[in-house]
Amino acid sequence: MIPFTYTRAGDAAEAVRLAGRGDVKYIGGGTNLVDLLRETIERPAALVDVTGLSSAIEPRGNGGLLIGAAVRNTALAEHRDVRTRYPVLARAVLAGASGQIRNMATVGGNILQRTRCAYFYDTEGSRCNKRSPGQGCDAIDGFNRTHAILGASSSCVATHPSDMCVALAALGATVHLEGADGARTVPLTDLHRLPADHPEIETVLEPGELITAVELPPLAAAARSTYRKVRDRASYAFALVSVAAALEVDNGRVKEVRLALGGVAHKPWRAWAAETALRDGPATTRAFRAAAQAELAAANPLPDNGFKIELAIRTITAVLGELAGSDA
Incomplete structure (x- = not known):
């Protein structure tokens, strides 16, 4: 070392x-x-x-929650307001890693963990642009079953590993930052970057900038939300595909919907196209699948991971159907 x-x-x-x-x-x-x-x-x-940063979870005047960056993942998942008002977040945290890791990991650290794959760790035998810019990416022509199908580039096809961040993206969370030039906020959906030509630059943080808190907005639909993670093993595995969803239905029509995907891109993937297709439309299985297909229309699979497209479509459809109820 x-x-x-x-x-x-x-x-x-x-x-x-x-x-x-x-x-x-x-x-x-x-x-x-x-x-x-x-x-x-x-x-x-x-x-x-x-x-030593804040480890408090505090209500905001607007009805949201402010989560200190030093809050441990276990404490976040166990917090009463998180479990009742934002169940998708509690379930996403519990789907990640082991109990021992959740007891140690902090909210700020979870957000800033490196986007990575097995080639990233193979320092002796594999090329990786994220580890050594300009070196190349062996995953593209290698074993790429777990890699990205959305937003990838010829420089990197790794997927972001966080479950918590997928839920935060769906909820529209805001990240509070402190840096040499003072404080600022950034939407979680804008914090992480897609790889383009510089996959080694993973966020929009300035040098020395620090996450101090994460803010959850007041969101009525979040009370009816969930997280589903599809993976090769029942535990201790990154997602092949995951879905964070919140849904509010009124008289059989979608009043509000929030949707984000994990395991498919270099960053937590907010499903804007699917949300647009669903909002104000019928809350039916057919509509859910059509919206999922619209979101995955831009997918660009590699030789080994084309199955993720249909897997994502089916998982989105199933999760929204579960939230809508049996008559969807």
């Missing part, structure tokens, strides 16, 4: 100040970063511990 210094920041301002000193990484639970340090993929000169 490469030598580095360690400092624990007392608050966001101190963390940002320490990060301005050079090649610095923030560390929360360390469930992703420590792996990357061990594999010498990440080689920072210094670590700044940000577990």
Whole structure:
């Protein structure tokens, strides 16, 4: 392991100040970063511990919730307001990793975990533009069963691994940031970047910028929401396809719908096309499948992962049908 210094920041301002000193990484639970340090993929000169940030989950005046960046994933999933008002988020968190990892992982760290695949970790035998820009991507002509079908590029076809972020994308969450130039907010759907020619740049964060909180908006439809994850194993596996959905139906028609996909793209994929197709239309199985097909029309599968298109369509259809009720 490469030598580095360690400092624990007392608050966001101190963390940002320490990060301005050079090649610095923030560390929360360390469930992703420590792996990357061990594999010498990440080689920072210094670590700044940000577990001293807020670990509170607090109601907002507008009816939403503010979730501190240092909230542990287990605490998030167990919180009464999250379970009752935003069940899709609680279920997504519980679908990710193991109980031990959820006990350590923080909300801020979960959002900023690296988008990666097996080739990313193979430092000795595989080319990876994300690890070494300009090197090439061996996944494209290699074993790519688990890789992206939406928004990928010739530089990278890895998929974002977070379950929590898929739910946050569906809910329209906002990320609060603190940096050298002050505070700002970014919609979760805009925080992560698609790979294009620079897959090594995964977010829109400026150097040294720090996540301090995540805000959930007041959303009536979120009370009727769920998360479904399709994977090769019942646990400890990334999604082949996952669906986060919230649905509000009035007199057999879709009043409000929120939909996001995981396991299909380099970032949590908000299904804007499907939402547009569904809103104000009939809440029927036929309509759900047609909307899912509209969303997946832009899919560009690789030789091994074309099955994800139909899998995503069927999963979207089934999840929306479950939320709509048996007469959908």
